[in-house]
Amino acid sequence: MTATPLARRFLIDLTPLRHTTYRRVFVGNAFxxxxxxxxxxxxxxxxxxxxxxxLWVGLLGLAGFVPMLVFSIWGGAYADAMDRRRLLLTSSVIVWLATLFLFVATVTGLVNPVLLLIALFVQTTGFAVSTPTRQSILPRLVGEADLASATTLNFTMMNAMIVFGPLAAGMLLAFAPGRGGLTVAYLFDALLFTASLWATYRLPQLPAHDSAAPAGWRSIVDGFGFLLRTPILLASFAVDLVAMVIALPRALFPQLGAERFGGDGAAVGWLYAAIAIGTVAAGLTSGWISRVRRQGLALLAAVVGWGAAVAAAGFVHQLWLVVLLLAVGGVFDLVSSVYRNIIMLEACPDELRGRVQGVRTAVVVGGPRLGDLRAGATAAAFGVTGAWVGGGVACVLLVVTLAVVVPSLVRYTKPRTVG
Structure with missing residues (x-):
């Protein structure tokens, strides 16, 4: 048992899984x-x-960004004002039905680019509402004492799935190219999502607090008013937008796989998994992160590292080296994500958590979709290498500029009473 203190310092904390309801939701969400x-x-x-x-692949980013921007904010407002179990179940069913539509449209051969955009729009609408709702129920499932550990555990689990899921999808599309593989992919997603639906159905009632404000424009305005009065939150959100909108190369993966790696479906799977590989590796050894006091400086340094790793990956032509550099970027991404989440938890009171989580969801999930549009559009104008490398370099320059313009973020230090 002498290794226990060392493990607690460096390895991820699994104690939130002792809560039965959380454990059920965690497993369902993993599936x-x-x-x-x-x-x-x-x-x-x-x-x-x-x-x-x-460019059409980038338009998928726009189809996902618009509902993320709109409905995550409204979803956060409703998550503060109504039974969160009912809202989560309803929004999850919307996601499930959109996936079934993709399956039916593909198996019947009726799919076309416009239908793909519409299906993604509907699916993202349900996801936009469910995400802040799912995040806001976490304190009720595990309590305040296990909240930080559960947040890290959730983030690591999601990224582990982002590692193994794309790898499995890439192998599927490599062995079954064309409509057959795509049909199986959509069907597999729909079947596995039923586990998440079941876990949500088994949740207890999660009514709104007695003092909760009714959902509507006024409550949303109140949430934005809080953000405007909290510059440190605005700055942290701006850093995330720069990292995801300017530097994320995700929309370029299919073209890169076709042009640089011979259309190998497995190569595309590795590209989609690469960032999350680094994120998971960093998450499993994340005990040290909470001991850093200069969290604002660490956040900025991590996003600079992310941009530099992305830019370097755009230059190379060996798949293993692209994956390695993107994985390094994933390490920096986890560090920046943890510090953004800590800053939000320290600055946000419980009664505003749903609305602030809604805005954060719009930034964290909507930003990459806008980044897909940026990547696709710049690739059409400058080629895949120019769009990829240019995005990483621009990210570094913009973050350094933001550090100069907002010195309070550079000086942000973890309160000594926290952690």
């Missing part, structure tokens, strides 16, 4: 997130196969 990666790979691959254009 759901794993299945979702099959659709996440299949949709852009199918779009590129239909259009032979990264």
């Amino acid at each position: 759901g997130f794993f299945g979702a990666q099959f659709t996440a790979v299949a949709v852009p691959v199918q779009m590129y196969a239909l259009t032979k254009s990264s």
Whole structure:
């Protein structure tokens, strides 16, 4: 047992799994997130196969960004104002039905680029509402004492699924290219998501607090007012937008796989998994992160590292080296994500958590979709290498500029009473 103190310092904390309801939700979400990666790979691959254009693949980012921007904010407001179990179950059913539509449209051969955009829009609408709702129920499932550990555990689990899901999807599309593989991918996602639906159905009632404000424009305005009065939150959100919108190369993976790696479906799977490989590795050894006091400086340094790793990956032509550099970027991404989450938890009171989580969801999940549009559009203008490398370099320059303009973020230090 002499290794226990060392393990507690460096390895991920599993104690939140002692809570039965949380454990059930955690397992259900693990199945759901794993299945979702099959659709996440299949949709852009199918779009590129239909259009032979990264611009169309980038438009998938726009189709996902708009509902994330709008409905995550409204979802956060309703998560503060109504029974969160009912809202989570309803929004999850919307996601499930959209996936079934993709399966039916593909198996019947009726799918086209516009239908892909519409299906993704509907699916993301349900996801936009469910995400802040799912995040806001966490304190009720594990209590305040296990909240930080449960947050890290959730983030690591999701990224583990982002590792293994795309790899499995890539192998599926390599062995069954064309409509057959895409059909199986959508069906597999729909089947696995039923585990998440079941876990949500088994949740207890989670009514709104007695003092909760009714959902509507006024409550949303109140949430934004809190953000505007909290510059440190605005700055941390801006850093995330720069990292994801300017540097994320995800929409370029199908074109890179076709042009640089001979259309190998397994190579595309590795590209989609690469960032999360680094994220998971960092998450499993994340005990040291909470001991850093200069969290604002660490956040900025991590995003600079992310941009530099992305830019370097755009230059190389060996698949293993691209994956390695993107994995290094994933390490930096986990560090920046943890510090952004810590800053939010320290600054946000419980009664505003749903609304602030809604805005954070719009930034964290919507930003990459806008990044897909940026990557696709710049690839059409400058080629895949120019779009990839240019995005990473621009990210570094913008973060350094932000550090100069907002010195309070550089000086942000963890309160001594926290942790």
